[in-house]
Amino acid sequence: MNTDSYAQMLAAVQAFHVKHDFKNTGGEELVYRVALMSEELGEISACVSKGKPTELLAEECADLMILLMGTAIAADFDLREAFWNKMDALMKRKSKMIDGRIRVSEFRE
Numbered sequence: 001m002n003t004d005s006y007a008q009m010l011a012a013v014q015a016f017h018v019k020h021d022f023k024n025t026g027g028e029e030l031v032y033r034v035a036l037m038s039e040e041l042g043e044i045s046a047c048v049s050k051g052k053p054t055e056l057l058a059e060e061c062a063d064l065m066i067l068l069m070g071t072a073i074a075a076d077f078d079l080r081e082a083f084w085n086k087m088d089a090l091m092k093r094k095s096k097m098i099d100g101r102i103r104v105s106e107f108r109e
């Protein structure tokens, strides 16, 4: 298995959904998934604010990534394509220093 392949990662997440029958058990309901993603974001925040080991931060980030990929399955969109479209757009944006931190955005003045 090529662990660098997005297709392989997506297939693993799909297999997880199938294993627990998420489609027929509420696991693919988008409002529920948003709540789960918020929960994982809170866990990521706690890792950083409580100075937990990097391995725990990596695990929580993986939780969120798996949920994001599963949300793409549930909502039937191509996250890989969305990723590259967005990266392309981000690379064309300008940055600004705001309060000592860089911000990349569509600045409208």
Ligand SMILES: [Mg+2]
Binding pocket: 040, 043, 059, 060, 063
């Ligand atoms: Mg977690």
